[in-house]
Amino acid sequence: MSTSALAAPIVAPLRNRQQWVERFAGMGFAFPAFMLLLVIDIVPLLVLLYLSFTNYELGALDTRFVGLDNFRKAVGDAVFRRSLGNTFVYVAIVLPLAVGLGLLIAVLLHSRKRTRSFYEVIYFLPVTSTLIAMATVWQFLLHPSLGPINGVLKALGFHEVAFLSEPSLVLPTLAAIGIWHLVGFNMVLFLAGLSAIPRDLYEAAEIDGCRSGIDRFMTITWPLLGPTTMFVIVTTSITAFKVFDTVAVMTRGGPMGSSEVLLYAIYLEGYQYFHMGYAAALTLVFLVFVLLFSIVQTFALDRRVHY
Amino acid sequence: MASVELKAVGKSFGDVHVLSGIDLDIADGEFLTLVGASGCGKSTLLRIIAGLEVQSTGNVLIGGAPVDHLRPHERRVAMVFQSYALYPHMKVFGNIALPLVMSRLNVFERLPLIRMLSPRRHRVMPEIAREVRAVAEQLQIEALLERRPSQLSGGQRQRVALGRAMVRSPAAFLMDEPLSNLDAKLRVHMRSELADLHARLGATFIYVTHDQVEAMTMSSRVAMMDNGVILQLGRPGELYSRPATVKVAQFIGTPTINLLPARVGAGHVVELFGTALPVRVKHAVGSALTLGLRPEAVTAAPVALAARDHQHALVGRLHRSENLGAEHILHVDLAEPASGTLTCKVASEPEAFVDGNRRLALTFSPAACHIFDSDGRRIGDADVQSAAESSVPAPARVAVQ
């Protein structure tokens, strides 16, 4: 028997066998992930959708299908409307400052050589620290009579400020802590974006007459950082939109609901009052906003293609 | 347009001397090439002229005036980068216009939105557009003005980079390996285009390259650099025909020059492999020399015909030959008493002169030898005497066997 006669018939089935192995292995490898996806995301999402149309309460004997009542109730619910408004105010404060300061620090740090990693570590520290623990410390720092911040204010001749119990101040104060927590993360993202800009471009710009740092920033840095900036804006929006920890520990929505935020409202309705149906409806509202941000991000990422 | 002068320019990073004592006068309208292997300091020198880097010592003068205190854009030089450094987010028009926009409009006239309010901008911008178009026309890239750099081919990007340099009519064009990112064919084409451009603009070009062919073909003068110093400055022909050092000789010319060990024999005659050549030097008897012999200065012949008047011959065995079409490169292992290999460039097939044992004779004229002392410096022609002119009897032929 010649070798060619032996080899010829084997080639074709081998191709098929390889295909078969790939199919089998592929489905096998994906199966655990798919099952978990089903159990953790898909089924709960469907259940959530169903719940949002019922008046289900944990432990209640009688559950009815109420159609859109939960959503109607939400529209008229002062607590929900306030928490949604507060959340947006919070995002509106955190977003520009966390992004702007992150960019500023990144630009200043990018040209530092020896001191860069020193500052980088400091600014990144809050990102790795446990926000709950640090929130407790902030609470103390901001304490009207015991906190050092008020101590400094008083020493400078100002009145003491009740940062966390003055309704008009509580959201900006929480936002400041949010910025403190986020700015290092944004800085690192911007630094990564900055290091992707070729040095040649800055030199060319310098020769072409970009005199000052501001000229170079406007001509090179800002336009080329566009995609990074867009990404940072979206992630910061989503993170800020999900504010919960500081509220839960420091204010519990107070004083007088002035720091109630969306996730905290959902938490109270779902896990404290056990209004599952209503909480499900609110969760869906929350999801819609998060998806909106994500869609913006998808479009923003498409812009990358231009460069 | 202006002349560029460097006076004792040096640059060091800590203890590392990247450049030392560079003196260079570049005349107005000259095409000067800085050539050398990577790391020789040529790019650093160019960047010092541009003002992108600050020299540690010395001065840079442009048009006779010192510019050490001036920022890059104030020096009125244009630079073409190896990567072209085109602004990826701007169209070709914007790229070429940028130097003019930066120099003719103030901060407010450049700010987005606010710039709409400036009446001066409306007057200046059409002017700029006209100049950009004129430059684009010269480079034949008018059709590309509305494209982004990412949509251009390598050669087109190269032209845009040139346009951005030309538009400001600079005192000098600084080019940092501008052709190295192009494919071989386009590189040859752009070479002649750059030479044309230089002739047309009549501007001062300072050109950095590691490619000796680019240096030889385009420049009015070449400065060969190594280890932070200029080894030799001269017309391309001079570097080829009278290399100042072994390094220059090795760098210029393909295939690389043959270097053979020699020494000063009795009567100050140069001895190669124990045989005296009809050349005398003033160096001490017994000192070592290096003899450089260009492959194109060597002729191959059958062993039997080797000995001819005023020719010197080495016998060897053909190791390998490369057919380049018009010519053949022969690699010959030299036979006793000589040793080593010799490369030679001949016009005909090697079969014409090898014998059954692949042996052949290589002959050369003593006048074609470059003689270097033990430090690798060329022994000046004044110190070399043809032995024939003196009374020393003609030495024996080198031919062996």
Place this chain on the structure above:
Amino acid sequence: MATPLALPVPTREPRAVTPLSVLARRIASLLLVHAVLIAGAVVILLPFVWMVITSIKSPPEIFAVDFSLWPKHFSGAENYGHALAKVPLVRFALNGIIVCLGILVVQVLVAVPCAYALAKLRFPGRNALFTLVLLGLCIPIQVPALPLYMGLAKVGMLNTYFAIMMPFFLSVFAIFLFRQFFKGYPDEIIQAARLDGMSEFEIVWRIVVPSAWPAIAAFAVFSFVAHWNDLYWPLIVISDTNLATPPLGMMFFADAESGSNYGALTAAATMLTAPLVLAFLFARRRFIDGITMTGIK
């Protein structure tokens, strides 16, 4: 040829290479930059510094009107002792480690083969699955939390480690990240391994995974930091102090102290923050790269 050059005329013959004015301007801008950076750094560090200092101060000093940076009486032992006696802080940290490790191991075990399949194998449903993964990226834990909570309550598994870890066993983000990484892995090597008779299972774990180590390390950092610091989900499913993760434990402790014993509170905060902060300081490049890599997607 005359030089019709409009070069700015130097005001004086520059002898020095960098004239004083240039040098002065450079120093001034350097000072400004560092002033801004240091001011920011002070604000960033303030809570950390104050936390550590307060944790070793005695109550009278904490409540004193005049502020001192360094304590006159060292009361660290009392504060830390009190915190440790009042709540099982070590237990919290241990819980944190158990939970984070458990989550991480399952995440990697599940995500790696799936990511490999999505990147390198052709099988029916691949595109649909990948679409689901992309959609999953947009769903935060707070969304499926309610049904998951109800489900866990129904089977009586609230207040277990399993309950804390379960929703995070699947990280669509890990699948996405690893898929991107595996995509770049050369097909030739995988084909060579097949020719050498390796099964797909071996290819994943013996060939592909070792080269994906940077991605796995980056994800590990990201996952660990995220779940060590997570409050929302543990707060929902855990009411037993012994099972509390660090943030939840901190919250329990703060509630128990009703926010007055700041020495002990900051001592607890220091102890619960320390593990991650120390890990960060030791492997700061890994942390920063890891979180950047996962942040950029």
